[in-house]
Amino acid sequence: MRKHVIGALVVTMALGLSACGSGDSGGDGGETSGKGKTLTVWIMEGTNPDPKPFFNEVAAAFKKKTGATVKVEYQQWATAQKKFTTAIEGGPSQVPDVAEVGTTWIPQFAETGGLVDVTDKVKDSGLNDDLVEGLADAGTLDGKQYGMPWYAGVRGLLYRKDIFEKHNLKAPTTWKELRDTALVLKEKEPGMISFPVAGGAEMFATPFV
Template sequence: MKRRVIAAGIAMTLGLTATACGSDDSGDKAKDNSTDSAVDGTGKTLTVWIMEGTNPDAKPFFKEAAAAFKKQTGASIKVEYQQWASAQKKFTTAIEGGKDQVPDVAEVGTTWVPQFAETGALVDVTGKVKESGLSEDLVEGLQDAGTLDGKQYGMPWYAGVRSIVYRKDVFAKHDLEPPTTWKELQAVAKTLKEKEPKMVAFPVAGGAEMFAAPFVWGAGGELAVEEGGQWKSAINSADAVKGLEFYTGLATKDKVSPAKVNTWTEKEVGDAWNKGQIAMAVGGNWTPKAIMEGNPDLKGKLGAVPIPGPDGGLSKSFLGGSYLSTFQTDQKDLAWEFVKMLTTGEFAAKWAEQTNYFPGQNSELQKVAAQKDPLVEPFAKQMLEAGATVPKTKSYGEIQASKVIPRMVQSILTGKASVQEAADKAAREMDDIFAKDK
């Protein structure tokens, strides 16, 4: 049996009805528990690892959270900020060093949870979640991302999804409409290349794995499938290759993306946005806010639409985010209280507002969606109708760390391999890594 891990349940989550949280009082319980703790942490200090860059106001946020936690439990918080690029290796090294090396609480990317959980480093909090009345108020797809064999390893903190961000003013200048099919995307990008030669019409960023993935999914392909309990690459299937041909063809054939973009990461695309060099690009729901902070002149000039499907509808896009997980230290109960405080109620809402990500609670997510923000609604629609995630196995973390997909895309963009050749090579590399996970 083949299994594709999809962000199921998001449609119910964003239904914008009161019944989405269930008919019991679980939502109210979730809101109250941030101020109710039976754990005495007087004289104790929790070490907390947080990824740097998600929240530009992270230090004031954690100063406020630490003060609230001190009042609630008597414990202090020591926050250590980590870089996304090096965090996975740092976690792995710390886990190998034992409980004295790992943090008490850490922000863990959803794609890392399986890897860390299978080492025994993360605490199973399934019972804690249920006892706190939180089970019915968690975004189902996010809750599932951190659950293995029925055990939940932390709390969903925030989530994001990628759609298309574009310059409304540039589109209006040339009487262009946001694309609703792949053919329209291609035509609009070619027009932008012709009319705005100093801008990058649509960056085909070779270093951004999640820019390519929607076109694989949109064509009906998969990154990998599970057969009989074993994962196997599907990146070289006919459908996946069709999606890759369209995406890379925008650069190799239509020339809407210059050669300098071949190795760009998502961060480098963001830097180009801030310099006013991008006309249209794949971007996350956090992207518009970051762009306007980096270039205030673009305030009011940005628009967003879901990533279109080949002939209409939507292409699936990666739904991911972060968990707050507790590690196997001597302060597990105290650590859980901090996780619960940050991922529910007041602090969950503040984090979502400051980062422009979606919160992990149904009740808080409904509030965000109900605001009808034109730079939020398209991403909510993408999340509603077309959210996907990567294979839920520790092996995929190694595949990402090895940059298998970016290297595949870059080899196509530079002409070193055809799409099929590059996909076949990537598939072999993925299968070699999956084979270790038997």
């Protein structure tokens, strides 16, 4: 079986399920047969409250369609990046076939050859026109798609209403307004951090960069 560590955003799930098999033609419309084979999937714990029922259903449906067994292994976010890096360095036999990974890990893993380019597979499936652009971009590097959207979190910006009223500022609605507002606050309120990022939460600031 070819090994596919396919990116997912913290926020995405990789599309590599069609990789199972070695080109054998099955009896269901000529689809790839995975009979007797196992698809290893790494899923992060904590993304969803209890993913086990969902993946049990997916595994049953996948086996019925392809004949392959889906083996889900749950990983911890705190140690996952190091585990992925070690697995990639260890070669194809060490990495999972499909994996959920953090958005910011996509470039790192793709540049080291740890991810499979699924651009053509996504186009052939017709899914490329049915993806949220921002999420698809997070799984793309240099025009090639390595990850499929799986899970997205909506972020919110909070601001001090009293400080904004004090300086006659309005809530920003564009990137430029956000930057301009932050610069004004930096000048007017030197004792404050105009755009703070919580410690250990760099992933929240990365999209702004």
